[in-house]
Amino acid sequence: MDIKQLINDCQKNDRKAQEQLYRLYSPKLFAVCLKYSRNYTEAQDNLQDGFLIIFKKIEQYSFKGSFDGWLKRVMINHVLQQYRQETFLSLVKEDVPDDEEIEIDDEDISLEYLLKIIQELPNQYRLVFNLYVLDGYSHQEIAEMLTINLGTSKSNLARAKMILREKIELFKNKEFKTLPSAK
Numbered sequence: 001m002d003i004k005q006l007i008n009d010c011q012k013n014d015r016k017a018q019e020q021l022y023r024l025y026s027p028k029l030f031a032v033c034l035k036y037s038r039n040y041t042e043a044q045d046n047l048q049d050g051f052l053i054i055f056k057k058i059e060q061y062s063f064k065g066s067f068d069g070w071l072k073r074v075m076i077n078h079v080l081q082q083y084r085q086e087t088f089l090s091l092v093k094e095d096v097p098d099d100e101e102i103e104i105d106d107e108d109i110s111l112e113y114l115l116k117i118i119q120e121l122p123n124q125y126r127l128v129f130n131l132y133v134l135d136g137y138s139h140q141e142i143a144e145m146l147t148i149n150l151g152t153s154k155s156n157l158a159r160a161k162m163i164l165r166e167k168i169e170l171f172k173n174k175e176f177k178t179l180p181s182a183k
Helices: 005-009 013-036 038-062 067-084 111-119 123-134 139-148 148-176
Strands: none
Touching: 005 038, 005 111, 013 038, 013 067, 013 111, 038 067, 038 148, 067 123, 067 139, 111 123, 111 148, 123 139, 123 148, 139 148
16 A cells, blocks of 8 residues: 555544554654653653544645655654643753764764663753754754743753763763773
8 A cells, every 4th residue: 555545544534544554653753752752651652642643633734745754743743742731941041062062982872872861861951952953953943842932942952962961971981990901
């Protein structure tokens, strides 16, 4: 079955088509949920709830633009909506560097560790970091999505990078200290 027919069938509330769409896109959308969620269980809940929204809104998809992009946008908006209901997005006034990069050697740190430390970030930092660094949104778009001001987005990103840099340095120092010394 081609994707266009699958979408048309989903728009007609065909349960088998919805199941097929879920099986086809759930791994990719779970990865999106995992990036924005605090943990694995929350990501699973967000995935399930997000698919219910996708099935409810799928008639709005007009076959213009990427279907993958539309699905991702709906899922990200759903996850962000969960956090909008909390009152944690606020301006952090600190003197932090604006656009400093974090250097990581692929051999030094595993992807699992990176995901773990990103998930450990406070909500406001994690959301802004993921939106900006991993998904390529601008600070203006992030500010609109999270209903915060532009400066808050920039500040939260800088603070997230600072926290991640500190955790990576601690990890590297710990790894270095556990290596046997050369004699």
